Amino acid sequence: MKAGRADRIATIVFWSIGLVSMAILAFIILEIFGRGLVTAVSPSFFAGQPATNQAGGGVGPMIVSSLYLAALTMLISLPVSIGAAIYMAEYAREGKFNNFIRFCLDSLATLPSIVFGIFGLTLFVVTFKWSYCLLAGAFTLALLNLPILLRGAEESIKQVPQTYREASMSLGANRWITIKKVVLPSAMPGVITGTVLPIGRIMGEAAAVIYTTGLFIRAIPLSPFDPAAPLAGYIWYAQTEATVPDYRQIVNGGAAILLILVFLINFSARRFARFYAKRKQLEVKL
């Protein structure tokens, strides 16, 4: 049986490919945690101030920068992308305009993040004279995240059953009232779930932030116009410039913290999605 043997070989090959993919993931996670976890969990590191010339610096202000930047970015991009998603899902008809907007969104999604970075540098930092600050980074990342957020929101809105809209319209509500009172409330949990994962991406982004928020700070940023140094950018900076003698330890610890943050976000996104799915099942039963 030639076909049988080929089938067995193919099965073995596919199993190996699947296991190799998992092995890569496991290897990366184990190495990063193995090297950095001890540093990452020590309070003098995750809450400490960075040092400039001697060893023993921490990354406290960098973690604050990452969280602050993520919050600001969401504040800017969420309303806009939900608005755009409503338009694309509820108002726009299939046609030239719609097609063109999708082309723009796809191009935006494929554009390298460093290109966003130097665009943010020219527009916000230089032309608007904001200099390096959180807000410049947040606007830059808002553009970068627009396609992903929009797609998530649009899909949730499209999942709202058509009968909901029909019921509302038949009660005499116009389109906007229907969207505001019926469609958005039932789409909202899905929309929120769709925004959690992009937060992880914002936290991991380095190329787009180093030329917009800045690379190194010692004080915790308070105002959106303060310079900042998100963790991902700082890891890159510490590794490339190596201004402190213990930079390896700092990068190891910082990479472990970054992984923990991203995994936490990933995990909560999934919990949220599951919770939402359960609630939806309940609704259908009722």
Added chain:
Amino acid sequence: MARERYIKLLLMACASLSFLAILLIFIFILRESMPALTKVGFGNLFTSTDWNPDKGSFGILAFLNGTILTTLGGLIIGAPLGVGTAIFLDQVAPKKMATVIRRGIELLAGIPSVVIGWFGLIILVPFIARITNSSGYGIAAASVVLAVMVLPTITALSVETLRSLPIELKEASLAMGATRWQSIRTVLLPAAREGILVAVILGMGRAIGETMAVQMVIGNSRQFTLSLFKPTATLTSRLVTDMGEAPPGVFRSSLFAMALVLLIFAMLLIFSVRMITRKRKA
């Protein structure tokens, strides 16, 4: 009624923002790269491998070469792995295991590029250095790192395509007595061809644009090389290294010219994806 019209306009403005963003990015980058395009000249910029800003040479061919070779390398390793993983998930793996692996791939997609770059720098580069007796930096190291980064993109999109195929396709082929491999090879893969091609093209987009991870393992030298184990640079890695130090003038402007090339690449990729999907619909 008037209010409803305003709201519609406002929402439409939100949707048009993506166009405005692309347009602004294009205009700004074109404007900033004008000095380089006019003073260095189109030909010199793209055909010279001599990059020496202090002496006034601004040829980006070496980095264009780096981008193309690392992207190809990343796809040669990453595409079979990604498509293979997708087939494994959709056709071969037990259901529970497929769920676990799918989550693992999602996790892999979420790992920040600086973390993967750092991993490459401390594990991969020394390993390559030992087996090839070189510095370890170069196109080979960057290709492996890029393969890891395109893997989740290609896997996720290929799984989506395979899942969207009608189940009858597979059932019919198995009912005719085909083995699993025969039905994958002769029925499923041909039916999923366009979708898989799109997955690989979008993976290519990620590879071309990847900056930090590549910058950390490619060695950042300005030499043109076809060798896999010699330090060189890509458009993105050069851009991120030099942007901080480039004074305003032709030097800075030629960095923007690199960004312009990247932007054109991105739009060409999306354009080709559109052509492929339109053909499928027709």
